Amino acid sequence: MTADVLGHVRRDMCEDDPLYFMRYFFKQRMGSKMIVAPHHEVIMRTMKRVMDGEISRLIINVPPGYSKTELCTISMMAYGLAINPRAKFLHLSYSHSLALLNSSTARGIVKSPAFQAMWPIELKDDADSKAMWWTEQGGGVYATSSAGQVTGFRAGHMDGGFSGMLLIDDPTKPDDAYSEVMRGGVNNRYNETIASRLAVESVPIIVIMQRIHWDDLSGYLLRGGSGEKWHHLNLPVIIDNNDPYPGDYTHGIPIDHGLPDGWLWPVKHGPEQEVALKSHRRKFWAQYMQKPIKRDEETSLWPERLITKCQSVEVRAPTRTIVAIDPAASNSKTSDAHGIVMARKHDCGKFSLCKDRTRHGSPSEWAKAAISLYEDSNADAIVIETNQGGDMCEDTLRNAGFNGRIIRVHASKGKVIRAEPVVALYEQGMVRHEAGLHDLEEEMMDFDPVTGLAGGKSPNRVDAAVWALTELADLSTSQPMLFMPSRHRR
Secondary structure: HHHHHHHHHHHHHHHOOOHHHHHHHHHHHHHOOOOHHHHHHHHHHHHHHHHHOOOOHHHHOOOOOOOOOHHHHHHHHHHHHHOOOOEEEEEEOOHHHHHHHHHHHHHHHHHHHHHHHHOOOOOOOOOOOOEEEOOOOOOEEEEEEEEEEEEOOOOOOOOOOEEEEEEEEOOOOOOHOOOOHHHHHHHHHHHOHHHEEEOOOOEEEEEEEEOOOOOHHHHHOOOOOOOOEEEEEEEOEEEOOOOOOOOOOEEEEOOOOOOOEEOOOOOOOOOHHHHHHHOOOOHHHHHOOOOOOOOOOOOOOHHHHHHHHHHHOOOOEEEEEEEEOOOOOOEEEEEEOOEEEEEEEEEOOOOEEEEEEEEOOOOHHHHHHHHHHHHHHHOOOEEEOOOOOHHHHHHHHHHOOOOOEEEEEOOOOHHHHHHHHHHHHHOOOOOOOOOHHHHHHHOOOOOHHOOOOHHOOOHHHHHHHHHHHHHOOOOOOOOOOOOOOOHHOO
């Protein structure tokens, strides 16, 4: 077979099969073959249905690290231009820099000698922009963040057949999952701005993401947020074909992936990773199983509504600042973390959790972290729990150079009973959370009053926060119990 004939055969195979296209150019870019899994084949078959006009609104939910961006964003932009050099793509992601990277990578494929040998598409002279680049035929890519400027550009053309698409890849980052403002902003922006950025309504819109919250963009759309029907390819890390499709996904059209029960990609995750994956309950069910849990009154000591509520509590000038430490029982790599939290009391009588420096490490490492937080925040004391060796903790701080006030506290009651008066403060709107407390908030919502944290882990972040607020609010067992729903009493 001559080189010309081989080139034509390869071109035909690329055009007929987007997965083959992706694999071929992945090897050209990376110098090695891509490990192809069955779910890759399912995703690319589904994307081919989009390009063939069978599907115009598609949601793909798949765990992080399972090649979704490579398959659905980078490769599809390059593949789409190979099929139609007039195709126009609008690509959005939570990160502007990530969107630009994806756009630049797709442009690199189009400019590569291997691509040009099969499809000699000329790029305009100004096509070196990562955010916006064009072919001489009128196709190209515009990439920006989900919150970026999208007016003045429309995906696709009014021509018949495939003419481009709107690609939304991870519109919200996990750190913003429990910010109602950030989450609602993306959902509202879809209806108010993004959905209108099409040359004609038949131009496809693809949402590719790991689930992060029950009301993220996927959940919002599947429950009818835009009024559109969405084909839905749902790929959890562990497939159970007997799992019914959620009844509240009233606007979802489930796609039969045809994959067997069991692990989605055993090369990536299998039984040996199961314990580690499940150790973080929220992350496992949302990002990996694509079934985010709505924390309600029955499953969390700090239900989601309280975490949302405390993010908007207003406070005035601080009157007192402390750092609280809940030390782990041991210092091994597999032990629990040392909880280190900074909190304040304000002249309005309210309180705030401000910094979380919880960490693993040796005694000297956590002591230095606590002292640094103490000094940076101008705190007046460090609160230490003495149950795990109070003298040792105090000695560790002193040996690390701490000369300030130490308040020793002792846990004589269980974690839930200690936490109840603090949760009552949240119920009354008395506690504010500053930004950057994502891990602490997750641990709060993950703290089941009956079973504790997943995997039997100690909630050291929560314990440190409870000690801090107990000290600042002068809560004690001798005081009358603040209002607390009976379901939380033990």
